[in-house]
Amino acid sequence: MYFPDDHLESVFRIREIPIVGKIVRGDGTSDVYVQIEYVTKSDGTKNPTRAQLLELKQEFKNINLNLHLLLVNKLGGQFEELLRATLFLAFPDQLRNVFCSIQGKAASVWVEPKQALTPTSKSAVETAARKFCESQEIDLVGFASIGDAEIPGKFAILSTLKIIAPADLTQLTSALTGKGFTVPSEDWLARKLDAIRKAHGVLFTADKRYALTGSTLKALGTSKNGKRSLDVRRLLALWKTSG
Amino acid sequence: MALEFVGQYLQAETFKRTDIAERDVFGRSSFNRYYYAAFLEARKALIIFKPEWGELGHANIPDVLRNTIATQFRNAKLKATKIDDKEGIRACSMAITAAKELADLLQTSYATRVVADYRIETPIVFQNSAKYSLNEVPIEVARQWPSRARSFAHSLFLAERQAHVFS
Numbered sequence: 001m002y003f004p005d006d007h008l009e010s011v012f013r014i015r016e017i018p019i020v021g022k023i024v025r026g027d028g029t030s031d032v033y034v035q036i037e038y039v040t041k042s043d044g045t046k047n048p049t050r051a052q053l054l055e056l057k058q059e060f061k062n063i064n065l066n067l068h069l070l071l072v073n074k075l076g077g078q079f080e081e082l083l084r085a086t087l088f089l090a091f092p093d094q095l096r097n098v099f100c101s102i103q104g105k106a107a108s109v110w111v112e113p114k115q116a117l118t119p120t121s122k123s124a125v126e127t128a129a130r131k132f133c134e135s136q137e138i139d140l141v142g143f144a145s146i147g148d149a150e151i152p153g154k155f156a157i158l159s160t161l162k163i164i165a166p167a168d169l170t171q172l173t174s175a176l177t178g179k180g181f182t183v184p185s186e187d188w189l190a191r192k193l194d195a196i197r198k199a200h201g202v203l204f205t206a207d208k209r210y211a212l213t214g215s216t217l218k219a220l221g222t223s224k225n226g227k228r229s230l231d232v233r234r235l236l237a238l239w240k241t242s243g
Numbered sequence: 244m245a246l247e248f249v250g251q252y253l254q255a256e257t258f259k260r261t262d263i264a265e266r267d268v269f270g271r272s273s274f275n276r277y278y279y280a281a282f283l284e285a286r287k288a289l290i291i292f293k294p295e296w297g298e299l300g301h302a303n304i305p306d307v308l309r310n311t312i313a314t315q316f317r318n319a320k321l322k323a324t325k326i327d328d329k330e331g332i333r334a335c336s337m338a339i340t341a342a343k344e345l346a347d348l349l350q351t352s353y354a355t356r357v358v359a360d361y362r363i364e365t366p367i368v369f370q371n372s373a374k375y376s377l378n379e380v381p382i383e384v385a386r387q388w389p390s391r392a393r394s395f396a397h398s399l400f401l402a403e404r405q406a407h408v409f410s
Contacts, residue, residue: 101343155323180404
């Protein structure tokens with residue numbers, strides 16, 4: 001049975017949930033896309049409520065339609081626009097774009113710089129973004145600048161070491177750089193590894209090479225996911241060095 | 244990148260045209276190109292994570308992002324928390340939010356793309372000489388789709404590099 005758009009619209013109208021634009025049907029026969037205004041009120045409650053939205057989906061399911069709700073948030077859009085304008089003004093000619101995600105009172109911000117930001121300018125942009133969020137009583141919980149240097153974390157260091165161990169600082173640095181990480185210096189990496197060594201995560205051998213301890217190997221786990229598996233890559237690396 | 248330029252070209256061309264019917268077809272096509280540019284940014288990340296995800300249809304990608312990918316990074320974040328890996332925790336948190344945002348973006352822009360390509364009874368509406376929209380979605384919003392998708396995909400790449408979720 002075919003339900004015309006005005007019938008579908010009435011399902012929303014009865015519940016007093018306003019639709020933005022027109023109802024869109026997908027290429028498939030059962031997909032229906034509807035944009036609705038979604039607001040977080042000052043007391044934190046959402047309008048329409050989650051229960052209302054789930055009920056709507058169910059109602060569509062009952063008539064064999066797969067409802068996709070597209071939540072349009074004019075306030076969220078305004079927040080992003082203001083944040084973008086603020087950062088463009090504070091850092092003229094440095095930023096190409098600014099995006100954010102707001103979930104409740106928490107914001108994550110992405111900036112796309114025209115050229116990779118230096119650590120100093122990156123933290124200046126982050127501070128400015130944080131100040132703006134604070135002014136709107138929102139917490140900045142995440143910040144990313146596209147294309148800037150990325151330092152390897154503990155897991156990345158250990159999993160890279162796993163493939164090539166035993167390895168010295170130079171070998172490990174070049175393996176990490178090969179993955180796209182920025183290693184500030186061999187000293188920096190040595191300090192990181194030393195902290196891990198003190199926590200019994202790695203061994204430092206007499207010939208100044210590093211290897212994982214049994215407990216770290218266990219913690220990293222194993223995977224048999226073909227050539228992507230760390231264990232398989234380790235075997236391949238061993239084969240290359242012995243060959 | 245290329246498709247995004249085509250979108251911008253079509254957008255500029257829409258403003259130049261004086262004939263209403265021409266404005267409509269150029270305007271619709273600009274929405275279409277911006278959608279595809281965004282879609283391809285997302286697909287790039289998915290293919291790297293799992294080659295078979297390259298075969299996913301437009302309607303399925305948001306689900307994979309929200310379910311599989313977000314869940315994997317949530318697990319990776321727990322793992323990173325256990326070993327106190329600050330970079331890993333930060334990257335995974337950002338990727339979890341990015342996966343959700345990218346899913347929302349693709350779904351919303353897809354719906355607009357369907358209107359652009361198939362619902363010709365819904366016309367391009369000019370608010371003034373510098374603004375037009377389709378099904379109440381302003382072109383300035385659509386223009387951002389590709390770089391928005393690129394930003395979110397970037398966070399997925401970074402988290403993958405830190406956490407090896409898919410390798």
